[in-house]
Amino acid sequence: KKVEEQNFLIRKRVLEYDDVMNQQREIVYEYRDRILEGDDMSGTAREQLGNVVDRIAKDYLEDDFPENWDLHGLYNQLEQMYPIGIDLEELDIESVNRETLIHDLREDIVEAYGDREEELGSELMRALERFILLQIVDERWREHLQNMDYLREGIHLRGFAQIDPLVAYKNDGFEMFTELMNSIWEEFARFIYVVEVETEDHNGAGPTQPAWGSSSNTSSTAAFSYAGGTAADQPSALAAARAGGVPEEIQGAADYAYDEVEAPAHVETRVVDDKERVGRNDPCWCGSGKKFKKCHGA
Incomplete structure (x- = not known):
């Protein structure tokens, strides 16, 4: 009976650790499902972009005293992200309120997002949102899983400091997950305004198809391409992948591997x-x- 009780407590403890990752997985996969199903992410994107600016601004505007603000650093940081419409270096800091300035910056980045949509068109903008988000979410989520595994391996050492390892795992996991979600939208903000979009007429016939490549930013998501119809014809990133957005060299390798599998085996007789x-x-x-x-x- 004591052995069974001990095994039950062990299994219960494992489930409690796994439940932390399950809760995070539900949130991330809800994002992925929305993207793959072709949901309109513009509302979420506008809200999250405002939050991105809010976090950055608070790092440079630490308190309510303007003399302690780093407006030059804040301007340089935002200028690298989007075409900022507020000249922070010419502000009269004596008459500027911190909360008002942050509010103006939030509205400015959302307005720049609207300008970007007018430049590309709503259909192409929706497809671009889904493509960039899917790339970033997948990559950052894989990194997060590795970090959480690393955290779990050594979390039992917190017990020597009279700290419940499970409580420490939940707290650290929550902070890491918050950083994950913030990093996803910060990287999204750095790409959505600067990514170059080109339309090409393949083989000189048929409708033009959107294809975009990266900007000069250096990141794992900086090099990507997309081939397919309009967002109305392909309302999801999954449909775009099925529509033939596969490079020729990859498709050729896949065909070669398929031929190898399908080739009849030689049977030797003696x-x-x-x-x-x-x-x-x-x-x-x-x-x-x-x-x-x-x-x-x-």
Whole structure:
């Protein structure tokens, strides 16, 4: 009975650790499902972009005293992200309120997002949102899983400091997950305004299809391409992948591998001598009358 109780407590503890990751997984996969199903992410994007600016601004505007603000650093940071419409270096800091300035910056980045949509068109903008988000979410989520595994491996050492390892795992996991979600939208903000979009007419016939490549930013998501119809024809990133957005060299390698699998196997045939067919308990082929195992098979 004591052994069963001990095993039950062990299983319960494992489930409590796994539940932390399950809760995070539900949130991330809700994002992925919305993207793959072709949901309109513009409302979420506008809200999150405002939050991105809010976090950055609070890092440079630490308190309510303007003399302690780093407006130059804040301007440089935002300028690298989007075409900022507020000249922070010419502000009269004596008459500027911190909360008002942050509010104006939030509205400015959302307005720049609207300008970007007018430049590309709503259909292409929706497809671009889904493509960039899907790339970033997948990559950052894989990194997060590795970090959480690393955290779990050593979390038991917190017990030496009289800290419940499970509580520490939940707290640290929550902070890491918050950083994950923030990093997703910060990277999204750095790409959505600067990514170059080109339309090409393939083979000189048919409708033009959107294809975009990266800007000069250096990141794992900086090099990507997309091929497919309009967002109305392909309302999801999954549909875009199925529509033939596969590079020729990859498709050629896949076809070659498929041919190898489908090729009929060569079957070698050979003539078996009568001596090889004799069983060990059968009469020997020499005619001695003995069993094969007692004669030539010995």
